Amino acid sequence: MMANTDLQIGAVLQADQRCRFGLWGPELQSVELQLLLPQAVTVPLKPGDRGFWSVTVDGVAPGTQYRYRLNGDSAYPDPASQYQPQGVHGPSAVVDHSAYDWGDGAWGNIPLPDYVIYELHVGTFTPQGSFEAAIARLPDLKALGISAIEIMPVAQFPGQRNWGYDGVFPYAVQTSYGGPAGLKRLVDACHQQGLAVILDVVYNHFGPEGNYSGCYGPYITQKYNTPWGGAINFDDAWCDGVRQFVVQNALYWLRHYHIDGLRLDAIHAIYDFGAKHLLAEMAEAVAALSAQLHKPHYLIAESDLNDSRILRPAEQGGYGIDAQWSDDFHHALHTLLTQEDNGYYQDFGSCQALAKALRDRYVYNGTYSPFRRRRHGNSATDLPTTQFVVCAQNHDQVGNRMLGERLSQLVPFEALKLAAAVTLTSPFVPLLFMGEEYGETAPFLYFIDHGDPDLVQAVFQGRKREFKDFHAIGEPPPAHEEATFQQSTLNWDLRHQGHHKTLWQYYQQLLTLRKQLKLGAPAWADDMQVGYDDAKGLVYYQRSLPQGSVLVVMNFNPTQSAIAVAPPRQPWYLGIDSATAAWQGPGSSLPPAIAVSQTIVLAPLSFALYKRN
Template identity: 50%
Template sequence: MRFDVWAPRATTVEIELPEGRRPLRAGKDGWWGAEVAEAGHGTPYSFVLDGDGPYPDPRSRRQPEGIFGPSMVYDHAHYTWSDHDWTGRDLRGSVIYELHIGAFTPEGTFASAIERLDHLVELGIDLVEVMPIVPVPGGRNWGYDGVDLYAVNETYGGPDGFKSFVDACHGKGLGVILDVVYNHLGPSGNFLHPFGPYLTGTQGSYWGEAVNLDGPQSDEVRRYFIENALQWLRDYHVDGLRLDAVHALHDRRATHLLAELSAEVDALSCALGRPLTLIAESDLNDPRMVTPLEAGGLGMTAQWNDDVHHALHCAVSGENHGYYGDFAGLQSLAKALTSGFVHDGGYSTFRGRSHGASARGVPGHRFVCCLQNHDQIGNRPIGDRLPMTALKLGAGLLLASPYTPMLFMGEEWGARSPFLFFSDHVEPSLREGESARRAREFEGFGYDWDAPDPSSEEAFLRSKLDWSELKDEEHWTLLSWYRDLIALRKAFPELADPRLDRVRVEVGPLDRWLILWRGSLCVIVNFCPDSVTLPLRGGTVILAADDPVSAGPKGLLIPGQSVVIYRSVI
């Protein structure tokens, strides 16, 4: 077997094997390599650079002892796939479900998550979005402080466990999107510095050092991340990637890393014969993010759209603190539902400057929108979710919107368990300072920050879903509402139509109600506690969240805090 590692600064590189150390030979452009005949699948190894180490392989495919242990040879050919008939899942027309493997089930493993896939199929989900699964410090973490980006967290089940999960999803018709982080690496277990200039040494974002994407010797750094993305799509049969916080990628090259990645993924898609999706989390409100490469854009398939989330959240919760202040009022929600971006060049009070550009001409399926996600729940001090009534109202609009809807695990039945920020740093300095760091991160957000200790096991255990809630009528009723809405979205083409210029919104006086028009269908949401009568006559009620909905001489009577989907007579 051949071992290769990029270490341009080293004068000697050795590989440490169970039998002892062996020297690697210097090659071109800072690469070192050696053939080791007796090594193979399952062989532990690490590298020693100029006598320092041992360090895990930057491209380690397996870390059986965690981030501080040796790497292990992992041969992808040792896994036998059963998804040979899988032809992929297009993002267009799909509904996404975001989950955290550790908190999705009591066991917190890939194997236990497989047992819950039928629930997602019955719900009507098309794509499962998995939060980061790379190795992290300790036994619990959101995953965004990962290292060893080519490996899979052993706590969840390791590389074979993840392949089994993807295989099982495909067997049930579900595509898989994996959340990856390329804008920074975790502070714990990050052994890239001795190998080469992967990081710039400057603060790139709130979360850590900037990745070297455009400085000296950055060609190989870019390949490190691009080949990592290709590994997940090719070797793990993943159908797409969600790219974390791409606004924190500092790249001044003529061809941005995202454009380069998009071209590579498009080529791989052609070779595999199935669609591959790239979803960017971007705070820029820049339509170039989702403009195709051939039109001069960055070529992302879609991006998360926080403006739609914020407007929906304000409408159903009544909150207007911090960044929500720019989205209060149903006129903001009307703009979000018809224009994509609320901040499309106008002034953002939270940022203290103008922000964004118009999304005119961008199809709605390129915006992934939600009522809740891991950030919007977990970045609240006590990780509290929206109450059931708010979910009922918001889901009616989200699942009838022109966008690609995404649900967060447990949302569909109104899960009461919070989703707290949790971590398990090994170093005392990181562990003890985590609470204070989180408080600093959210200064100015309008919260009285009094959060549980992220390092406590309790924060993690409290965040796990309680599946027994589905036995309660209240939770089951909300689940049925979500199922009906998703089924309706797939039954009526008007509801999935991504053309924003065909969407019309009416807002009632005093922000009491809103009507979202999708062709001859309309979604009527009564936000106030009292019933309202709207001058709609001669049509048909397709679906109602609550009874009674009645038609009278003055029009349609809508109960307080309720949703009705109605087909008008044209």
């Protein structure tokens, strides 16, 4: 067995059948390791520098369960536990990472511009809700044209079901999904089929049940408030130990689970006003690991700040994060399709907004936001489009609706095809939310399995308050009931039926076209000429490619719209038209080629792409 030399904390098995136990507790007076063997063993830990405690014990087998007794009083699970076989309130267990025989030695990751991401929730992706069951679906994703899966958080959370953002053991893999071995098998299977793996991780808060970190030290600070309570302590007294806990966690997933990239949840709620931001420190550490392992690893931030500093390199004063989610793209597209204007959607709803998102990355890049009632964002036009992940749907935008409706429940079939085409032919990195590729009709609801009735009620009341901004009528489904969770499971058989089958084939064709034309190549400001006509519901652009160029036209009107095409230097040839009978559309009058100046008429809610070499 090889030691996990990158970790000062947790249970680290050594090569000589010894186990080093380490933790961080800067204000503790004493720590005792309780090994839960047939004959219970108690061993004191020795204090070290800056609040670290450790002890090395002989003859500790993988799977051995343990707790720490603090200050001669109560005993708790390890904050850096790598496995919680009895749940968040039970003892921790030792994991042997050398025991798994990886079969992905030939895998070296793929360039980020080649990523087509498929976001999935393990518990509802299949009826079985496990890592093992997900493996059986990988050939379907590969056949669709997916190149990377993004797994919603799997850090141990309370109970059997949760979105994953209530995790309280950042190093432990959820038991109900299949634990450490199950995750490794899934990642290994992905790599052997040519699929990259992104893991969603949460470094802005701990969940409300089963979080024992506060018993050990100041992991939380009250200097700042987040929507989930006090912020994680990244710049207050004793923050160095917390920063190391988090940075080492990022490396842990990449090293020991062969994860290819991390999606960093809600980094706008990571509060750090020190001279070097936590994210910059993390990016440096990940870059060093990538150099050591001779393959790239990516950090992708979720942020609503519209702050290009997140993406800029350190020499420009940035954090060096590889990419970020683009909320503005989603909001601009969603509001054009649905006409919704509540909450933050009031800032969008025009063809101009979508055109700006396509051209400038951010719609709000220092301009005034009516929803925020202030100026918002800064410019990112000098950054490549491949640093932005875009989608028409994701877990947040579906699941944070009161009834969890997907676009398939909100807009007609033609609009679903339009949304898919806008996203998948864009110059950004596209992300699909599980099931959208065939128009899944099941909702994706918010669900929990907390054991505290008062906490369940608090969650219910909190969700109701959140929906006030969107003027939702009625009450959300009870998040704690298993039926709410079961309603959210994918209905895979729909893929073979009617419009659902056509939509799946349409997504497949779009992804084939994306690969053939190299639409994922980075685009810069000079590569795109974008236009719009709000009166006609039109957005259109021309884009230069490594080989040739494309003309993209979109009609968001429920009626036909005409657009004049200037005389091209070379003919345009039709690549895809969402309105044709082949895609169960209403029919199209678009010409197969455009060689002279002419006016073309787009069908209602339709998309077309012309190409030339």
